[in-house]
Amino acid sequence: MPEVKTAVIYYSATGSVYAMAQAAAKAAEAAGAEVRLRKVRELAPEEAIASNEGWAAHARQTQDVPEAALDDLEWADLLVFGAPTRFGMPAAQLKQFLDTTGPLWAAGKLVNKTATSFTSAATHHGGQETTITALNNTFYHWGCVIVPPGYADPIQFQAGNPYGSSHVSNNGQVPPGQVELDAVSFQARRAVELTRALKAGLASA
Template identity: 60%
Template sequence: MAPVNVAIIYYSSTGTVHALAQAAAEGAEKAGATVRLRKVREMAPPEAIGSNPAWAQHVQDTADIQEAALDDLSWADAILFGTPTRFGNVAGQLKAFIDTTGGLWQQGGLAGKVVSAFTASGTAHGGQESTILALSNTFYHWGGIIVPPGYTDPIQFQTGNPYGTSHVAGVGGAASGPGESVLQAARHQARRVAETAAALKAGRAASA
């Protein structure tokens, strides 16, 4: 398999999407990829963060994770984006990062990259599919090659989302992190992305 670079770029407030991103990194690395795990910059005011102990703790726990930069997109052969749902849409923090990519897009620096997405919501019908589809709108404009997990592994029949790995975290005191089956789905999705990117890279090299 041709060696590939995979960037996993995410936003997480209380740690759920962070856990999915870590599992995705494991899956891509297992497929032989070189991985950059990157969080996007937190934009919420300190008083909002401080009002939620889990949010404040997560910010502290992930202080050593490097923030995403445009160089991570240029470097990557494949990109996985992770975001919690926000009213059925992409979190503002991730969208703000995406909105800085215009120059790179105009230069053709995002065309032909393999792309995929994963998410989490508080409730079972909290907009998981619409959030992933919203990210796909960006991928269309980039000229990205969208690789969803589909039903390409038995784990997908347990987790049930062919659009991209997703987790119902719950709200308030009932909130919980992703279980092992969801983490396995994230690993599978990232492996599929890395393997597709590797096959595409090898094919391009052979036809050059």
């Protein structure tokens, strides 16, 4: 079976997206992928982070997680992105990282990779689906094959988001539960399986 190199790249302020990213990375590894888990660079000033206890605690907790680099995108066959929603769009920290990918895009180095994404919002109807579709807009430009979870597993009828896994944090007070973690794990496994099939097909074409 073709090796599937998977980059799980995320931004998380208080830990919800980080928990989902960890679940995705573990599921991808269990499916036989080689995985890099990477956070994007924080853009907020230190005083803003320090003013929020949960934000500051999470920054300390994840200080040893490596930061994402363009090399991680070029290396990977499968790109898994996670970000909280901000006004229905991906958080600026992840968007800023995506905006640095012009050189890879111009060189065609992101074409035919697979991509999938997940998110967390503070409230119900807080922009989960628009955040995921906004991320997809970038994948279209890169020439990626987008892998949604759809309703391809029974967990999706509990999780309820065919665009990508999502979570409602109740303003950061509720961490992802087992349904959300199982959903993002399924999404990662599905993406690995389809990436493997795509690589095999392209290799034999």
